[in-house]
Amino acid sequence: DAGVIQSPRHEVTEMGQEVTLRCKPISGHNSLFWYRQTMMRGLELLIYFNNNVPIDDSGMPEDRFSAKMPNASFSTLKIQPSEPRDSAVYFCASSSGDSPLHFGNGTRLTVT
Amino acid sequence: GEDVEQSLFLSVREGDSSVINCTYTDSSSTYLYWYKQEPGAGLQLLTYIFSNMDMKQDQRLTVLLNKKDKHLSLRIADTQTGDSAIYFCAESIGGYQKVTFGIGTKLQVIP
Numbered sequence: 001d002a003g004v005i006q007s008p009r010h011e012v013t014e015m016g017q018e019v020t021l022r023c024k025p026i027s028g029h030n031s032l033f034w035y036r037q038t039m040m041r042g043l044e045l046l047i048y049f050n051n052n053v054p055i056d057d058s059g060m061p062e063d064r065f066s067a068k069m070p071n072a073s074f075s076t077l078k079i080q081p082s083e084p085r086d087s088a089v090y091f092c093a094s095s096s097g098d099s100p101l102h103f104g105n106g107t108r109l110t111v112t
Numbered sequence: 113g114e115d116v117e118q119s120l121f122l123s124v125r126e127g128d129s130s131v132i133n134c135t136y137t138d139s140s141s142t143y144l145y146w147y148k149q150e151p152g153a154g155l156q157l158l159t160y161i162f163s164n165m166d167m168k169q170d171q172r173l174t175v176l177l178n179k180k181d182k183h184l185s186l187r188i189a190d191t192q193t194g195d196s197a198i199y200f201c202a203e204s205i206g207g208y209q210k211v212t213f214g215i216g217t218k219l220q221v222i223p
Contacts (some may be wrong), residue, residue: 004154035212043155043200043213056210091154100145101211103154 004104020081025094035091116214123220133213134201141203
């Protein structure tokens with residue numbers, strides 16, 4: 001299995017621009033999670049989906065952040081407009097009912 | 113509430129044992145995990161333990177759980193330079209769905 005695939009690996013953008021991060025979960029996994037990792041706050045859960053439905057988005061920091069899962073094999077996390085404080089590594093993870101979380105390699109976002 | 117705490121840094125000599133400690137606050141935790149993160153990579157699941165277990169051993173790794181004290185530890189025997197990484201303790205409640213991570217312990221292995 002290819003594992004959780006995230007793209008891009010690195011994203012550098014200017015403040016105010018829209019950023020879209022992408023994730024392909026492991027085939028057969030029915031839960032998908034978006035995490036943000038920073039030095040100051042560690043790993044924070046932003047949102048998670050179960051069977052493509054958002055279950056808990058209480059970790060989404062602001063309305064500038066939105067996430068979608070149009071089908072079982074694809075999810076996006078969008079930031080519009082982006083700000084320098086959004087700079088972080090964003091991880092996608094997936095799991096099924098009988099497995100722990102499996103993480104992608106992350107997208108390192110830098111907003112200048 | 114959910115809170116997972118671990119020390120930030122540990123330094124050991126190659127060949128020695130490493131012990132990384134973690135405390136958690138939620139007594140209803142179902143599973144407790146150890147993840148490893150190497151530079152530029154995602155989190156890799158090392159091992160996990162069900163909350164009704166006291167110990168789990170997997171090759172060089174030993175996990176000890178003290179449920180009374182809400183204390184979890186990871187022992188790495190014969191630590192190698194390739195073990196240098198950040199180790200995350202995590203807990204989940206009610207299954208795998210919502211996992212809370214500690215801040216991570218950076219393990220430095222000195223040759």
